[in-house]
Amino acid sequence: MKSLALLTAGLATFATASLAQTEIQFWHAMGGRLGEVVEEVAEKYNASQSDYVLVPTYKGGYEDTMTAGIAAFRAKQQPNLIQIFDAGAATIINAPGATIPVADLLTQYEGGFNGADFIEGVRYFYADSDGKMIGMPFNSSTPLLYYNKDILAEVGIDAPPSTWEEFEAMAPKIKEAGYQALAQSHSPWIFSENFHSRHNLQLATGNNGYDSTDVEILYNNDAMKMHWSKVKEWLDAGYYGFYGRGWGDNQDAFVQKKTAMWLGSSGSFGGLKASTDFEFGTTYLPYWSSLIEEPKSTFIGGAALFAMAGKSDEENEATADFLKFLSSSEIQYFWHKETGYVPITNAAYDMAKADGYYGTTPDAEIGILQLSQPGGEWTKGYRLGFYVQIRDVMYNAFDDIFSGEASVDEAFAAIEKGANELLVRFDATVK
Numbered sequence: 001m002k003s004l005a006l007l008t009a010g011l012a013t014f015a016t017a018s019l020a021q022t023e024i025q026f027w028h029a030m031g032g033r034l035g036e037v038v039e040e041v042a043e044k045y046n047a048s049q050s051d052y053v054l055v056p057t058y059k060g061g062y063e064d065t066m067t068a069g070i071a072a073f074r075a076k077q078q079p080n081l082i083q084i085f086d087a088g089a090a091t092i093i094n095a096p097g098a099t100i101p102v103a104d105l106l107t108q109y110e111g112g113f114n115g116a117d118f119i120e121g122v123r124y125f126y127a128d129s130d131g132k133m134i135g136m137p138f139n140s141s142t143p144l145l146y147y148n149k150d151i152l153a154e155v156g157i158d159a160p161p162s163t164w165e166e167f168e169a170m171a172p173k174i175k176e177a178g179y180q181a182l183a184q185s186h187s188p189w190i191f192s193e194n195f196h197s198r199h200n201l202q203l204a205t206g207n208n209g210y211d212s213t214d215v216e217i218l219y220n221n222d223a224m225k226m227h228w229s230k231v232k233e234w235l236d237a238g239y240y241g242f243y244g245r246g247w248g249d250n251q252d253a254f255v256q257k258k259t260a261m262w263l264g265s266s267g268s269f270g271g272l273k274a275s276t277d278f279e280f281g282t283t284y285l286p287y288w289s290s291l292i293e294e295p296k297s298t299f300i301g302g303a304a305l306f307a308m309a310g311k312s313d314e315e316n317e318a319t320a321d322f323l324k325f326l327s328s329s330e331i332q333y334f335w336h337k338e339t340g341y342v343p344i345t346n347a348a349y350d351m352a353k354a355d356g357y358y359g360t361t362p363d364a365e366i367g368i369l370q371l372s373q374p375g376g377e378w379t380k381g382y383r384l385g386f387y388v389q390i391r392d393v394m395y396n397a398f399d400d401i402f403s404g405e406a407s408v409d410e411a412f413a414a415i416e417k418g419a420n421e422l423l424v425r426f427d428a429t430v431k
Contacts, residue, residue: 121371
């Protein structure tokens with residue numbers, strides 16, 4: 001009987017301790033191996049303390065996760081944390097009462113927050129116009145040029161291009177050897193958004209949308225039209241391969257050695273290491289020397305974590321505790337090595353360097369170095385509503401350029417018209 005009493009008391013104590021833990025729900029869009037790493041981060045966090053329990057839930061792709069989050073917020077069943085991708089940031093940030101800025105959350109519950117702790121190219125994209133961080137950068141990446149070292153050596157090219165002028169000079173040699181010179185994934189992100197950042201060009205009024213929702217798109221400019229005229233020339237000459245809008249379709253062309261170079265994400269590094277049977281390198285996103293003498297930094301893509309409002313103090317404190325854990329040097333270094341995404345803080349970057357990671361894996365550092373290049377007035381990113389739909393307008397216009405159904409001038413006039421109509425509609429929804 002005494003043993004039974006002790007067992008009962010022990011179970012009661014365990015139940016009480018379990019009930020005392022505060023549970024926080026985290027909805028994310030990371031599938032496959034990335035989802036596995038998210039689960040590993042959650043396990044590390046839950047094992048690191050006994051007050052809180054993080055419950056990660058995969059909700060589908062980026063758009064599916066954002067849609068689920070909007071529906072849950074309207075039903076007052078929102079999670080504590082939700083992952084929202086770059087193109088959806090304006091939607092959640094401009095939704096009244098939807099989020100608590102992570103800078104405020106960490107200041108209130110963790111004793112402070114310093115945006116300067118984050119690397120240059122990361123700290124502003126999910127911040128407001130005053131620099132206050134609203135969302136915590138999570139899976140952060142930037143566009144890079146990947147190149148097949150064997151193909152370049154075969155055609156007698158010593159180094160990948162740093163400028164588009166250099167690319168044009170080497171592309172004929174690559175074609176003569178039986179390869180396309182270049183493919184690219186995600187034209188809006190690389191050849192539009194980061195094209196503007198690399199050349200320090202304004203892409204929308206209202207401080208690129210950070211200061212207002214009453215804005216107009218500025219993509220219909222001479223620099224963009226020059227660049228896309230060149231891209232069309234490269235396509236017609238056989239230098240540029242377009243394999244559709246699918247990210248993987250264009251990446252696969254590089255993996256299958258159809259193209260010598262591929263423009264993709266720094267976050268693709270780990271996957272390419274596993275899927276290629278040749279030696280490849282990475283380098284910075286090329287720029288036009290005719291437009292800028294010293295190129296500027298790019299900004300991040302990927303997604304951030306937003307703390308949803310309407311939760312208890314206990315849950316908000318738990319959310320802040322996890323965000324502090326997530327941004328720690330050890331976890332950021334782990335995330336960086338396992339996924340290829342950049343570490344978001346200077347301290348995590350320093351840890352990776354001190355550990356010798358880039359001595360053995362130098363290409364893993366290129367994205368961070370590019371994000372750390374000098375910024376300019378227009379390099380922190382953009383904040384535009386209905387941008388998911390705007391990207392579709394852009395894709396349609398780029399398809400028309402490639403098919404010959406529209407001239408470059410006609411296509412960019414269509415982008416301007418379609419994007420501005422969407423921006424007007426978004427502005428009306430937040431007023």
